[in-house]
């Protein structure tokens with residue numbers, strides 16, 4: 001064995017908190033991928049990635065993106081002359097942005113998205129954003145953030161994006177009382193459901209980050225209560241806290257129980273009367289329970305293994321175990337954001353291995369040895385695991401489908417039940 | 429910097445992974461940041477591979493960069509060797525790795541593995557995927573094939589069958605799997621033995637035997653050309669460069685193999701299963717005559733398809749283009765034969781503009797042209813990579829050889845109106861069943877659809893497998909609505925509008941645009957029935 005081979009065994013550490021921390025090949029997208037849903041949510045924003053051909057190729061491959069007439073994202077691909085210093089990167093960016101905004105006067109917010117190459121060659125996109133704001137700020141706000149694989153994995157790209165918006169948020173009126181800020185991209189339909197529930201409880205004003213339009217940035221201040229809708233918005237929440245906002249702790253709104261506890265955190269903070277809370281949430285809870293009841297039988301007692309992907313893994317494992325009777329074997333997460341997922345972690349059953357980071361080869365070994373009934377993993381691993389006889393669920397679907405809240409609880413459960421049902425159905 | 433929304437080719441290291449994954453016993457280790465692992469899903473999802481691609485990534489992060497990213501790469505190489513036990517390791521940086529200047533080749537050698545380690549030089553900021561595949565294959569061949577004898581090859585011993593290597597098929601290639609079966613069949617009929625097929629299915633040991641063959645068949649020049657040229661020089665092996673796509677090219681291929689091998693071509697000329705020539709002559713195909721076709725794709729597929737389109741289908745080639753800049757010279761020559769201006773670009777928007785301008789009757793392109801053609805309401809068939817999950821059909825569907833020619837006939841005719849149907853539609857154009865949105869009847873009950881609204885910029889499908897590599901999944905072969913927004917400043921008289929509606933819908937869009945252009949060019953503000961027919965006379969259709 002060579003010296004390097006000896007070093008090679010250092011990949012995994014089981015720390016005192018019982019979490020397995022691994023360091024090796026990570027089969028997880030980088031944060032650029034967040035652009036895929038962020039640009040759909042913020043409907044007058046353009047995302048300009050400053051990166052390489054690899055970044056552009058990722059964007060078209062990762063999410064199955066179809067291009068229609070005028071897409072609202074693109075990659076400024078660095079070329080040899082940019083690296084050789086023959087072209088000044090900042091001039092190039094200015095030129096490109098100028099042309100872009102001329103063609104797209106409807107764009108109100110322009111994100112300059114950093115990548116690994118732009119970071120390594122130290123193109124200061126914050127500086128570029130500052131400069132471009134001076135020029136275009138009257139009509140288009142320019143904001144820079146990083147989606148690079150050097151600092152972000154998959155959904156963390158949304159966190160860096162939202163965090164970059166925090167300094168731009170207006171201050172809440174000084175005389176305003178308590179307000180609620182829900183943080184993390186939700187499909188519009190889910191956002192509207194939550195907004196109705198809060199309204200009916202008398203919780204408000206309620207604002208959402210990100211908002212659907214660049215001009216509707218939510219106000220924030222010392223009376224703002226922050227409720228994370230996604231487990232991956234840790235940095236954003238921290239910055240909001242620095243602006244004086246207060247974080248509410250709750251499990252994430254997956255399933256009947258998760259949604260109720262999440263809503264309750266806000267209701268309690270606003271002093272909503274428990275009877276009123278019951279009256280408002282009761283019908284949703286009942287619908288969710290009914291929908292889950294139809295699926296429960298097919299999932300009850302089944303063992304589930306999560307490869308790390310979106311950071312949704314811990315809240316989802318909690319949902320699957322408490323509301324559907326599944327048994328989590330390993331719950332992998334690319335990054336364990338303890339502060340936000342603590343309430344979910346506390347509800348996980350004993351015996352589930354929590355792993356953070358990844359050494360994909362070793363994790364495959366563990367997975368194959370554990371022979372779970374259902375494996376939740378990325379697209380690169382699903383077919384190879386199926387070929388080994390395992391049943392898999394693509395994790396990316398959990399990010400791209402409406403899964404939060406009461407009225408999506410049944411759909412969410414269905415996503416896990418379908419692969420098992422299909423396997424049972426096929427006679428080939 | 430170049431603004432890119434969609435690209436025909438990925439970065440050069442994609443080419444390296446495609447070569448390594450096609451082979452046995454070869455593993456690629458890339459010095460790459462975490463997110464570059466996305467490449468895996470192209471193999472597992474598009475090609476439905478049951479195994480992971482033959483690649484390991486060092487997955488470095490920000491915290492490694494100030495520290496020991498080189499050490500991380502060495503550990504990655506060592507672990508990949510321990511786990512996969514390849515016979516050869518390829519090492520390369522991806523675009524970010526290249527900027528670190530860690531020298532993956534030197535680091536990998538320092539690990540002291542008992543197998544060959546071949547460093548690849550893949551300039552990510554200059555080159556692209558096909559170039560990367562060609563370079564990787566060349567590096568493997570040069571590294572493993574040994575040295576030839578100087579001077580001409582000794583004559584083949586009496587009684588020994590001639591032998592060849594088949595070079596070029598790789599992972600994620602457009603119909604490579606099936607083409608190979610067809611080409612092997614042809615060679616078999618000729619009595620030529622196949623010494624090595626590479627990269628697909630070859631082991632490093634196979635590459636060491638490349639020099640033993642009498643000649644090389646360069647099936648896909650985009651991948652194999654560089655290596656084949658080296659083999660020509662090193663082993664005095666001639667190359668057969670005819671791509672057997674279509675009837676004529678298949679016959680030429682057989683003749684060329686026979687000539688190079690010094691054998692009789694007759695046994696491979698049994699064309700009893702070949703249907704294209706008769707189908708193309710049969711009267712129903714009369715309607716194919718002169719259909720205006722535009723082709724786009726990799727250089728070699730487009731050049732081959734243009735010949736089939738003109739000589740074997742009776743189409744009229746009105747434009748052709750490629751994203752393979754490496755083959756620009758050959759491509760320009762080919763375009764000259766058809767008297768068209770070659771479009772050499774990797775910007776799909778330029779291709780789209782050309783399509784919108786030419787309004788061909790049929791587009792033969794990549795998945796991207798299929799998508800663009802759908803929006804423009806033009807029929808399209810796919811002839812080239814980049815690949816989509818639909819390009820790996822469950823059935824046997826080669827492009828090459830005699831069966832390949834049959835497949836081409838079916839695939840290219842399918843999106844078009846059938847002959848008699850076209851006439852019936854003209855006769856009964858006012859019939860309610862033949863309303864403007866009717867699709868060719870054989871394309872199923874495609875629901876009437878209008879064009880996607882211009883502001884629907886990108887649609888994400890919740891089902892990524894169906895849309896991998898930028899293409900829609902279903903029901904998209906039908907020509908879309910023929911109405912299009914009118915040219916500003918030009919209005920239609922109601923009578924002219926009514927007359928326009930009597931024109932069959934599948935040419936109505938073109939008639940409308942031509943008439944509007946005609947009117948605009950002449951400064952006419954109103955289009956009358958007269959204008960409509962004047963324009964028709966002017967454009968000759």
Ligand code: SF4
Nearest residue numbers: 030055115116149463
């Ligand atoms: S990991 Fe880095 S180089 Fe790779 S696609 Fe993501 S940002 Fe681009």
